[in-house]
Structure formats: structure tokens, C-alpha cells
Amino acid sequence: MTPERPSARGSAEVLRYTAFSTDPAGGNPAGVVLDAGTMTADEMLATAADVGWSETAFLVPRGDSRVAVRYFSPRAEVSFCGHATIASAVAHAERSGPGHLLYETAAGPVEVATSRADDGSWQATLTSVPPRTVALDAGDRRDLLAALRWSEDDLDPALPARVAYAGAWHPVLAAATRERLADLDYDMEALGALMRERDWTTVALVWREDATTFHARNPFPPGGVVEDPATGAAAAALGGHLREQGLLTLPARLTVLQGADMGRPSRLTVDVPADPGSGIRVTGTAVALPPPR
Structure with a gap:
């Protein structure tokens, strides 16, 4: 093109x-x-x-x-x-x-x-860059769920919450159902204030469809954006988080599907090497857009 x-x-x-x-x-x-x-x-x-x-x-x-x-x-x-x-x-x-x-x-x-x-x-x-994760503080977890208007029952216990990094920090929360992920109605002011205080770039909300397929949504209120349709940094952080927690058979290739709930479907391919110190590879296409009118 x-x-x-x-x-x-x-x-x-x-x-x-x-x-x-x-x-x-x-x-x-x-x-x-x-x-x-x-x-x-x-x-x-x-x-x-x-x-x-x-x-x-x-x-x-x-x-x-x-x-x-x-x-x-x-x-x-x-x-x-x-x-x-x-x-x-x-x-x-x-x-x-x-x-x-x-x-x-x-x-x-x-x-x-x-x-x-x-x-x-x-x-x-x-x-x-080499990914890493840290624990999600109990108070931050409470405040994060409150800002998202989620409850503990909305989470998938098989995918523990962490704050993950692969160039930027993202708390990662796994929804128990696709319906919970689709129903995103958060308090933008409260979530933005918490994220700015903690230096979180986006919040990575995911639902695991199968062993290697994830659906994702990424609120980004600190940037003045309600939601990102595709978030490569968060996808890399997710890959590092899953590797660190032993939740993948390595090496692994993940598909992250994002943006469908906001009308901009996106596909991210995430390759997770077995070496715990190695970076995560994220692949995607791109096309030029027409100039603004």
C-alpha cells in the first residue's frame, strides 16, 4: 500500500x-x-x-x-x-x-x-527488554477492582494477578468469563489517579480462551484514552508474566485478540522463549491511514 x-x-x-x-x-x-x-x-x-x-x-x-x-x-x-x-x-x-x-x-x-x-x-x-513482574499490593488490588467496578468473583483464580513489565508497567487481571471482559464500565477518574500514582501505563485485562489464545482490553486513562485497541507493550508483559508463573508450555506462541469490543479488531502474535532472561517477541502488521480531513 x-x-x-x-x-x-x-x-x-x-x-x-x-x-x-x-x-x-x-x-x-x-x-x-x-x-x-x-x-x-x-x-x-x-x-x-x-x-x-x-x-x-x-x-x-x-x-x-x-x-x-x-x-x-x-x-x-x-x-x-x-x-x-x-x-x-x-x-x-x-x-x-x-x-x-x-x-x-x-x-x-x-x-x-x-x-x-x-x-x-x-x-x-x-x-x-527483559520482562519481570512484582506482586500486586493488596491495597492496590482493592482500589483497582473498585475503580474497574469488578469484584473478586469476576477474576480467574487460575491466572494470578501481578504487575508485569516489558518496557512499561501493567497490572494484569484475568477475567473469569468473556462476558465480564466485554462489560467494561470503569471509573476513569479513579483509575487514572491510581495509575498515575503507581506509574502504570495501561491495565491489562485478559480472558484466556484456551492454552495459547487470550482476549484483552487495556484501559489507558493516564494518556487521556479510555481504551487501547491493541497494546504491544502489555502483550509482551503478559507473555513474560505467564512464563514467570509457569503457566505456559515453553517455548510458546500466543495469540492476543484485542479491540473487537470497541470495533477495531486487532491481532497480536506473542512468542515466549524458554530462556527466563530473554525478551518477548511481539509481531503485527501495520498499514497507512488517510490524512485527517
Whole structure:
């Protein structure tokens, strides 16, 4: 697909892509600036606010396939964003060809590989920083459930709650039923305040359909977004969490289905190596979106 003409704020070309879908009506939209070398942090934040999606990626090429990257939501900078990584890598590949890049992010180095399928679609695979998890404090668990308007009975006891990291922190809660996951009606102010206090990027809400298939939803009130249609960083964190808790037969390939409940279906492929210290690989497609009217 030929990329659409970008929009701009000042001298910065702002491309618009959707990640984890081959359909412009699906996936998670992201802004992309492929050369942000002259931009200040304030300009990046203002651009992300103009774009209005959950994140915009700002790339500064360093040479030798190294790229410094910063991610901004409409309200704040975030340490790492998976869907904007996939979107920006595909945007780069459409202009420079497939290959490997090393993204230098606030969370650490993230390897990204791009390729083109026989049908012409582009995909990218990111390898996260080493994941880890910590316990979800009992008080935080209580406050989190209250903000979500969930109860302990809504949780799947086979998938313990943790706070998981693979570039950004996400509490992971597993719903006992698909119906509970579909019925998302949370207190945005209360949840946003708790997440800002704890430095959580999104809340990863999941339902396990089978051993390797998960449905997910990700509230993101600190970024000014009610929900993410696809969250690569949370998918990587989920893979690390499941590996650490011994809940997978390793190595494993997971499918994370997200966005269907908000009308933007997304598919994320998550490869979980057996090595406990290794990063999690997240793969998805991306396509260009038309410029705003």
C-alpha cells in the first residue's frame, strides 16, 4: 500500500498508521514522525496531542540502523509503546526497505525486524527488554477492582494477578468469563489517579480462551484514552508474566485478540522463549491511514 501524504505540525511530517491489523478500520492507530531530530519535548507532546491517538512515536536516526525513539501520549511521555513501534517500523520499511533496526528507548534497547509478506502486507517484530513482574499490593488490588467496578468473583483464580513489565508497567487481571471482559464500565477518574500514582501505563485485562489464545482490553486513562485497541507493550508483559508463573508450555506462541469490543479488531502474535532472561517477541502488521480531513 502506498503511504498517504502526511500531515504536519510545523516542520515535522506526521504519518498516521494503524498497527496489528491489515484493515485501516482495525488495529490501534499511531502517529509517526520518522525524523524528529529538530523537535523539542514540548513540540513532541503538542504534536501527540494534535494527533489525539494513544501514542505517537518520534524517531531520530543515529546511523548503523540505530534509532533513538520517544513516545508521547496526548498528555505525557511514556517509556515504551508497542503498537507505535510496530507502526513506525513499517513506515520506515516502506521508505527504506525491510531489515533490522535497534530502537533506543527510555526502557532500553528494543530490536525490531521488518518484512513483507507475499500479499504485499508489511509486518514488524519487536523484541522487548527483559520482562519481570512484582506482586500486586493488596491495597492496590482493592482500589483497582473498585475503580474497574469488578469484584473478586469476576477474576480467574487460575491466572494470578501481578504487575508485569516489558518496557512499561501493567497490572494484569484475568477475567473469569468473556462476558465480564466485554462489560467494561470503569471509573476513569479513579483509575487514572491510581495509575498515575503507581506509574502504570495501561491495565491489562485478559480472558484466556484456551492454552495459547487470550482476549484483552487495556484501559489507558493516564494518556487521556479510555481504551487501547491493541497494546504491544502489555502483550509482551503478559507473555513474560505467564512464563514467570509457569503457566505456559515453553517455548510458546500466543495469540492476543484485542479491540473487537470497541470495533477495531486487532491481532497480536506473542512468542515466549524458554530462556527466563530473554525478551518477548511481539509481531503485527501495520498499514497507512488517510490524512485527517
